[in-house]
Amino acid sequence: MVSTVLNTDVKQKDADHAVVIAVTSRAVFGSGADDDEVYGEGLAFPLLQALQRVNEHLLMNNPAELLLFDIVLLTTDSQQQQQSPRIISSTRHYGLEVGRFCFSSEEDFVENLLKNNVQLFLSTDRNEASQATQRGVLSALLDHQTASCPSEQLKVLFFGDAVIQPDTGPTPPSRQAARSFSAQLGEMQRRFTMSDSPLSIGLVTWRGGRDSCADALHTLRSRGVRVDEAYCLAEAPWGPILSVFRPHFLLSDGFGGLEG
Numbered sequence: 001m002v003s004t005v006l007n008t009d010v011k012q013k014d015a016d017h018a019v020v021i022a023v024t025s026r027a028v029f030g031s032g033a034d035d036d037e038v039y040g041e042g043l044a045f046p047l048l049q050a051l052q053r054v055n056e057h058l059l060m061n062n063p064a065e066l067l068l069f070d071i072v073l074l075t076t077d078s079q080q081q082q083q084s085p086r087i088i089s090s091t092r093h094y095g096l097e098v099g100r101f102c103f104s105s106e107e108d109f110v111e112n113l114l115k116n117n118v119q120l121f122l123s124t125d126r127n128e129a130s131q132a133t134q135r136g137v138l139s140a141l142l143d144h145q146t147a148s149c150p151s152e153q154l155k156v157l158f159f160g161d162a163v164i165q166p167d168t169g170p171t172p173p174s175r176q177a178a179r180s181f182s183a184q185l186g187e188m189q190r191r192f193t194m195s196d197s198p199l200s201i202g203l204v205t206w207r208g209g210r211d212s213c214a215d216a217l218h219t220l221r222s223r224g225v226r227v228d229e230a231y232c233l234a235e236a237p238w239g240p241i242l243s244v245f246r247p248h249f250l251l252s253d254g255f256g257g258l259e260g
Contacts, residue, residue, distance in 0.1 A: 004116070005084075005101040009092055013099055015117070017066035019184050021051065022102070022118040024125070025075040025087055027142050038090040044122065044142055045094075047248045049151035050198075052097045054188065057198045061191055067184070072116055073098045076106045076128070110135045119181050122249060136173025138181050140249040145242060153198050155247045156185065158227075160205035160216030162252035178251065179223060186224030194228065202229040202245045209234055 006012065028048060029039035051069045058065045075087060084103060091098050104112040110132050113121055121132045121139040129139040149155060189199055203220065205213045213232040220227055231241050 003103045004112075005088070005103075007088070007091070007098050007100055010097050010099060013068050013070035014066040018068050018070035019120075019181070020070045020072060020116060020118050021120045021122065022072040022074045022113055022116065023048065023122045024128070025073050026077055027122065027124045028073065028096075029087070029090055037086070038093040039086065041094070043124070043144060043147035045147070046149050046151040047122070047142070047146055047154075048096050048098075050149070050154040050248060053152055054154050054198045055097065058188070058191055065191075067188060067191075070099045071097060072100055072102055072118060074102045074104065074109060074112065076104055076109045110137065113137050119177065119184070133174045136177060138174055138177040140251055142249060145246070146248055149246045149248045153200055155200045155202065155245060157202045157204055157245060157247035157250045158182070158216070158220060158225075159250055159252035160203050160213060161207050163216045163219050182220065182225050182251070183223045186226065189226050190224070194226070200228045201225060202231070202247060203227045204231045204233060204238070204241055206233045206235060206238070
């Protein structure tokens with residue numbers, strides 16, 4: 001059973017231009033006492049605030065802007081589905097600009113993503129992210145590091161090794177989706193200067209040396225993406241870079257997670 005509820009508290013985004021991002025409700029909201037009216041803040045809470053901040057800056061620059069993030073809150077947890085009014089009231093309580101709420105079974109959630117034209121799916125569940133990727137939906141895995149990321153600026157880290165990986169056959173749908181999404185991020189970037197942008201993009205390569213990093217930079221630039229910070233690890237540990245750049249999520253050409 002799948003149901004979608006529009007959030008009448010916010011203005012709906014233009015379906016032809018908006019960038020649709022779905023986030024699972026259990027990532028956004030933490031646990032709370034049964035008698036609490038609202039849930040506590042979850043690890044993806046700063047991420048939603050950062051996405052909202054980008055929208056606010058875009059609209060300040062141009063009140064008629066249509067290229068905006070459109071947030072879908074997806075609930076597959078049966079217990080949370082039974083408390084759907086609590087999820088909606090929690091969103092209202094925190095002032096989160098969620099466009100719609102989708103309640104779905106674990107078996108049908110990918111169909112829900114496709115039906116809502118989701119361009120990026122964010123989850124704390126590796127199995128969910130993998131299932132979505134297999135159906136061509138660009139996905140990223142969230143973990144505990146997301147909770148400590150800044151809320152005033154959206155920070156996206158590209159995994160350059162995947163970006164420059166050559167296609168050995170027909171391009172998988174999830175990789176096509178990654179390229180399309182990165183181009184949309186680049187178009188958003190062009191609305192701002194480097195000094196005032198609420199969107200920061202980083203690049204990290206793990207294998208190879210400077211040439212691999214340069215190839216990845218060239219590829220992203222060809223998609224219109226401006227890289228603010230680039231790191232060539234040469235097989236060094238990820239941890240220090242993640243703690244310095246503090247990305248909300250890692251984006252590869254298909255599926256990625258914050259792992260160090």
